[in-house]
Amino acid sequence: MKKGIIVKLVLLVLTAATVLAAAGCGLFPKEDNIKAPALKTPKPVEYTFYQVVKGDIIKGSSGTGSMTSIYYYKHAFPSSGGIISAIHVSLGQYVNKGDLLVETDNSSLELEYLEATIDYTESKDKFDAIAAQYNRGEIGETEFRIEQLKFQYVETKYRNLKNAYENTKLVAQVSGKVVYINTEYTTNTNKEIVAGETIVAIDSADEKYMYLVFDKSVEAMKDSSATPQQFRVGTVLTLSLNPTKADPDPIKFEGVIVGTDQIIKDTGIGYIDTAKYYCKLTSYPDYGGDESRQITSGTLIRYTYVEDSREDVLMIPLSACYEYNGKHYVYMLDYSTNLKKEVYVELGLANETYVEVVSGLRKGDRIITG
Template sequence: MKINRTISGAIALTIIVASLTACGGNNQETIVAEQEKSIPVVVSKAMKGNIYQDVVISGQLKAENEISIIPKIAGVADVLSLNVALGDYVEKGDLLFTLDNGTLGSSIKDSLLAYETAKNNFDRIKKLYEEGAVSRQQYEQAQLSVSDTQIKALQNQMSDSYVKAPISGIVSALNIEKNGLAVSGQPSAVITDISVLQIEADITEKLINKVFVGKNVQLMIPVISDDMLDAKVSLVNPVPNSLTNLYKMKIQVVNYNDLLKPGMIAQIYFAIDESKDVFMLPIDAVIQEGTEYFVYIVEEGKAVHKTVKVDVDNGEYIEIVSGIKEDDDVIVSGQEFVKDMSSVRIIRGE
């Protein structure tokens, strides 16, 4: 009978152990099942910084200062000398070309002779007038005859035959040749200063009140490189074009290394709606439904719906004005799979 009691005790112990094992297995299975039901998410806290919206428009580089050289002549004149070629760089005051002055030289000589004769005559009349030998009328007539106005005019015409560069720059057009003709009213040459260039661009009514003279912008000239160049807004026309209803804007850029050339296409980047020292989130973390913007934060393993107020977005980040706290864990990946109070588990924090 002792053996039977021993066997009975062993059987009872086995049943107890088996029961405990079964209970432990059920608890583990429950935990695993709950984990399998929870949604994996990535969280991040809102970061603080500056955010602005970038606007990109295109325009073409042009010379800011370009002057056509039109000789001050009547009719046509022979080109006696030509000191420049197309593409040459010239300094202000350099002699470009010389035109035939025709009979100007002899005319000046005749005028100088007439002036000297009139002056000598006036000196004689003046002396007689002081002695009372001639009338005041004779004195005044002699005085009026002494004038170098005509001489100065002829000398100016003479100097006009020596055509000089009015500015420093590149000879960008040359329409005459040596021993050819220069024609009145037609440009003989064009001087283009490329040390400072400008870009003309059109902007819409949404931007006109956000762009002002002196505003800093950045340029990229794709044909040269992806590097950004600093530039400034030099003109904003507050009156729109009557046909396009667009507003004219000009950008000025200094051509420090002479790599920029008129005609090149530039991309203009400028910031609008800038906010400084504000909270930001990746734009994908914020969900929009109708007029409401909201995010999900994680609290005690649950996704909690939080309505937020937003402002500036730059396509990558968006400003959070209110609705969350600085230390909230905001779901930034996986939020499209959760609802309010969904069970979640954090697989990574950023």
């Protein structure tokens, strides 16, 4: 009996297995047919090359400075009182020595001064005649002394009025550019004149005081390798005016860096700003009568300073070199493997763009720059 039951169970299991096999994967989720990704050929590495050439390397600096007068004359009235009636100049205006700058209301003095001038002229002629008579012994000493006192009175009155009248005007004591006008007198027309207070200042155009000036940046004062260059006294600069369409290649001229002690000696000025470089022009460009190209206070001038130079040397871009453990290298392409390789190079003079190659490369070699 048991045997029959076992046989039936075995048949049942086999039947179920057969059914499942016939059903296949229909009883389970069907998997997608995922294809393997296609193989891609990698793009070849592309490099930027530079072909080693021969040329000239110049190390130096260039920039712009301005012509500056280091001496300016302050114009002020010697006595207080009165009100300015007119200021006849403006900032930046060029004036000549003797030009009228400022005047006050002198209408009350003008007539008195004119009368005193006439009296003085007449009295002087009269006294000169009496002095001649006295010298010839034609009149006595008492009469001469009386006439002398009369003339001295007229002369004193005349000179006092002359000083007062002249003090109602300020005239330029130097030729040059107006660099300062006291705005207290231009904005307040009722302000009384204060003795000694500067009203107009003029930069002297005297060549003695004219220098090409460059500011020393903070970086330049801290680091001698900074630009502008730490110029030494005696350094000669090549100079030119800024190029224009009409003058694309300006005339070259020269100047020399001078020390503040020499400037003090040459000009007699007691204080010189040590935070500036001073260049004294040793020659001037000849532009004939072209006033637009004349050098005056404020003229911008370009300078070029050559510290060192090499002619006909191998040269490569400075950016193509790198340093490791105190040695310099460039990259070149190994054509057998198409990979970069390091090449040791000995370098020489360099400027901001190029560097001289002393050894390690030849003319025509191609180095990788990017």
